[in-house]
Amino acid sequence: xxxxxxxxxxxxxxxxxxxxxxxxxxxxxxxxxxxxxxxxxxxxxxxxxxxxxxxxxxxxxxxxxxxxxxxxxxxxxxxxxxxxxxxxxxxxxxxxxxxxxxxxxxxxxxxxxxxxxxxxxxxxxxxxxxxxxxxxxxxxxxxxxxxxxxxxxxxxxxxxxxxxxxxxxxxxxxxxxxxxxxxxxxxxxxxxxxxxxxxxxxxxxxxxxxxxxxxxxxxxxxxxxxxxxxxxxxxxxxxxxxxxxxxxxxxx
Numbered sequence: 001x002x003x004x005x006x007x008x009x010x011x012x013x014x015x016x017x018x019x020x021x022x023x024x025x026x027x028x029x030x031x032x033x034x035x036x037x038x039x040x041x042x043x044x045x046x047x048x049x050x051x052x053x054x055x056x057x058x059x060x061x062x063x064x065x066x067x068x069x070x071x072x073x074x075x076x077x078x079x080x081x082x083x084x085x086x087x088x089x090x091x092x093x094x095x096x097x098x099x100x101x102x103x104x105x106x107x108x109x110x111x112x113x114x115x116x117x118x119x120x121x122x123x124x125x126x127x128x129x130x131x132x133x134x135x136x137x138x139x140x141x142x143x144x145x146x147x148x149x150x151x152x153x154x155x156x157x158x159x160x161x162x163x164x165x166x167x168x169x170x171x172x173x174x175x176x177x178x179x180x181x182x183x184x185x186x187x188x189x190x191x192x193x194x195x196x197x198x199x200x201x202x203x204x205x206x207x208x209x210x211x212x213x214x215x216x217x218x219x220x221x222x223x224x225x226x227x228x229x230x231x232x233x234x235x236x237x238x239x240x241x242x243x244x245x246x247x248x249x250x251x252x
Contacts, residue, residue, distance in 0.1 A: 022075045
């Protein structure tokens with residue numbers, strides 16, 4: 001479920017996200033994750049798409065170094081333009097595969113971006129975020145770009161967790177948003193990779209419905225699990241107090 005129309009752009013308080021060349025548009029999942037995830041000194045956004053989550057993390061953590069990566073060249077180009085048009089100068093966007101990504105890869109920018117003042121990030125990130133592909137066994141779309149964005153065939157949960165384990169700092173946190181029916185598989189792959197769930201937020205569309213998505217956070221060491229619950233709407237087109245508080249710094 002998405003709360004936004006599939007317009008060519010979406011205007012937030014401090015930045016605009018153009019999305020006419022991206023398969024996956026601005027939606028509730030990405031906005032939830034960008035507002036909920038914990039940041040750090042160096043943040044990696046895996047599967048950045050339009051750059052939405054990278055931009056949100058840059059707004060929340062202005063002193064951080066943000067890197068967004070994606071395997072879709074068109075999405076990378078659009079994310080670069082969104083970053084260049086934003087007020088933030090602490091983001092770099094790269095065309096890269098998470099399974100082979102190394103922070104020492106050359107940076108790729110939009111055609112006429114402001115000069116980057118970033119140093120390359122360290123070999124590990126103390127915050128990693130991802131709104132990953134979510135259709136695991138469903139019929140693939142004939143649209144190749146949309147398939148890359150939506151199907152776990154392009155980045156399996158096992159490969160995602162292996163990349164996170166390799167790139168995450170010892171005290172870092174990996175945050176992800178997933179549909180409710182993908183939760184058991186993702187948690188299983190996280191455990192196999194040696195990652196421990198430390199935070200979980202069950203998100204309901206309305207108060208009477210079962211959770212349709214989960215915000216999850218993992219670390220490399222065991223910690224007491226923090227469990228919460230959120231509701232997006234209390235009535236049709238009426239955002240809940242929880243959702244308004246979470247996203248108050250972003251919506252107009």
